[in-house]
Amino acid sequence: MTVAEIAVQVDGVVEGGASLEIRGLTGINEAQPGDITFLSNPRYAGAASVTRASAIVVNEDWKGSCPCTVVRVKNADKAFARIAVLLGPKPPKYKPGIHPSAIVADGVELGKDVTIGPYCVLEPGVKIGDRTLLCAGCYLGHGARVGKDCRFYPHVTTREGTVIGDRVIIHNGAVIGSDGFGYVNEGGKWTKIPQVGIVVVGDDVEIGANVTVDRARFGKTVIGNGVKIDNLVQIAHNVKVGDNTAMAAQVGVSGSTVIGKNVQLGGQAGVAGHLNIGDNAVVAGQAGVTKDVQAATFVSGYPAMPHDKAKKMHAHVMLLPDLKEKVAQIEKRVAGLEKRTSAED
Numbered sequence: 001m002t003v004a005e006i007a008v009q010v011d012g013v014v015e016g017g018a019s020l021e022i023r024g025l026t027g028i029n030e031a032q033p034g035d036i037t038f039l040s041n042p043r044y045a046g047a048a049s050v051t052r053a054s055a056i057v058v059n060e061d062w063k064g065s066c067p068c069t070v071v072r073v074k075n076a077d078k079a080f081a082r083i084a085v086l087l088g089p090k091p092p093k094y095k096p097g098i099h100p101s102a103i104v105a106d107g108v109e110l111g112k113d114v115t116i117g118p119y120c121v122l123e124p125g126v127k128i129g130d131r132t133l134l135c136a137g138c139y140l141g142h143g144a145r146v147g148k149d150c151r152f153y154p155h156v157t158t159r160e161g162t163v164i165g166d167r168v169i170i171h172n173g174a175v176i177g178s179d180g181f182g183y184v185n186e187g188g189k190w191t192k193i194p195q196v197g198i199v200v201v202g203d204d205v206e207i208g209a210n211v212t213v214d215r216a217r218f219g220k221t222v223i224g225n226g227v228k229i230d231n232l233v234q235i236a237h238n239v240k241v242g243d244n245t246a247m248a249a250q251v252g253v254s255g256s257t258v259i260g261k262n263v264q265l266g267g268q269a270g271v272a273g274h275l276n277i278g279d280n281a282v283v284a285g286q287a288g289v290t291k292d293v294q295a296a297t298f299v300s301g302y303p304a305m306p307h308d309k310a311k312k313m314h315a316h317v318m319l320l321p322d323l324k325e326k327v328a329q330i331e332k333r334v335a336g337l338e339k340r341t342s343a344e345d
Contacts, residue, residue, distance in 0.1 A: 001086065003055045006036065007071050009086060010079035012057065016069030020054050025080070025087050028053070036071075036087070038080040039064075057083070094133055111148065129166065141177065147203070159215065165203035165225070173210040176201065180214040180221075180237025180255060193217065195237060202226070202243070208233065217255075224261070242279065260295065284310075 004018035031053030038057040073079040111130035129148035141160035159177030182193035197216025202225035224243040242261035254273035266285030278295025288302035301310035
């Protein structure tokens with residue numbers, strides 16, 4: 001595609017060679033002639049000035065300089081996502097049907113144009129909506145229900161009774177509906193507490209690789225509509241996650257915690273059990289949440305606290321080595337004064 005053709009697709013304004021042909025897209029540091037790249041993070045402004053790309057997509061208010069054609073748009077991230085669809089490799093296509101190696105129990109209900117890949121196992125009572133794809137090695141337990149237009153990548157496990165909405169994407173190795181971590185200590189030995197609830201996942205959810213979402217002890221573990229979960233996240237039993245919340249990799253959420261709508265949890269954040277995190281809250285990466293978080297607040301640190309306070313606390317901690325040295329000097333001076341006073345006495 002030419003730069004001009006791409007600009008039409010993203011409502012962009014071209015500055016420079018509109019007739020240049022673009023063959024691929026890549027990051028700003030790796031780009032070569034024939035590529036288009038983008039700049040949305042000011043951190044990479046310096047790279048834009050030396051990029052070898054033929055064209056670059058920038059926000060309309062960008063004031064920097066670069067040696068290539070510029071396409072100005074309202075939102076560079078969003079525009080580049082659209083360009084990736086236009087120029088990127090197309091996803092593999094799967095022919096609807098059931099692979100001969102799949103094991104499908106009697107009575108399983110399949111919608112129109114469903115694809116069941118090699119070595120999948122569907123237990124009795126499973127129901128799958130139209131156009132859903134199960135790649136190789138997926139397992140659906142007894143009575144599991146999956147909606148329309150879903151895509152399960154290889155080795156996804158959906159345990160018994162789990163309910164999955166429409167247009168849900170689940171990546172490799174995720175386990176939805178495993179037992180919650182529930183035990184009682186009797187006489188020094190752990191006795192398992194039956195986990196008899198289910199997991200309910202809403203529409204338009206994406207769940208990353210090797211994520212685990214535990215079934216409820218009783219009732220439901222709930223993942224709301226539009227939730228996005230990165231790889232290696234652990235969500236414990238009876239957790240409720242509100243619509244359009246996003247969690248980065250390695251987040252851990254303990255049992256019975258309620259997370260509101262439009263919440264953002266940074267990588268490796270940990271949330272204790274039986275807490276409430278309000279709508280639109282932001283939890284920074286590696287924060288340790290030990291008490292409720294109010295709506296529309298930004299917390300960080302351990303224990304998690306308002307971000308401004310956490311920054312001040314960190315600044316004070318960084319001064320401790322200097323403070324220690326000053327205290328040592330004061331102690332030395334005090335000791336000298338005491339010695340002198342003692343000699344005078």
